[in-house]
Amino acid sequence: MQKRYLALQDEIHNELEHTPDPRFIDLTSGFSGIPDDIDTARVDRQVNEMRQLEEALKQLNDLNFGDCIDCTNEIGFERLLAYPAAQRCINCQKHHDRMYRHEASPTL
Numbered sequence: 001m002q003k004r005y006l007a008l009q010d011e012i013h014n015e016l017e018h019t020p021d022p023r024f025i026d027l028t029s030g031f032s033g034i035p036d037d038i039d040t041a042r043v044d045r046q047v048n049e050m051r052q053l054e055e056a057l058k059q060l061n062d063l064n065f066g067d068c069i070d071c072t073n074e075i076g077f078e079r080l081l082a083y084p085a086a087q088r089c090i091n092c093q094k095h096h097d098r099m100y101r102h103e104a105s106p107t108l
């Protein structure tokens with residue numbers, strides 16, 4: 001999951017590398033100004049994804065978050081991003097949903 005984060009960082013840096021202003025490279029200090037020739041929507045999306053990853057990583061670090069309460073395996077980063085409140089891995093969730101179908105919990 002760290003790898004995905006670093007890959008995104010690279011993508012954004014590649015996107016911005018032709019601008020000489022280091023303010024635009026240092027995304028962590030704010031995203032105040034973007035030159036016109038940059039695909040802002042794409043960079044925006046990447047920055048958003050990075051922030052999501054940052055949040056999720058922080059949660060994982062702070063709370064030792066992300067282990068399935070049933071089988072103790074990792075829930076999976078993609079799943080946690082899509083469903084941060086997930087307490088079970090996808091397999092255990094399916095099993096749980098079959099057992100407790102009447103509760104109408106969301107399936108993923």
Ligand SMILES: [Zn+2]
Nearest residue numbers: 068071089092
């Ligand atoms: Zn599990």
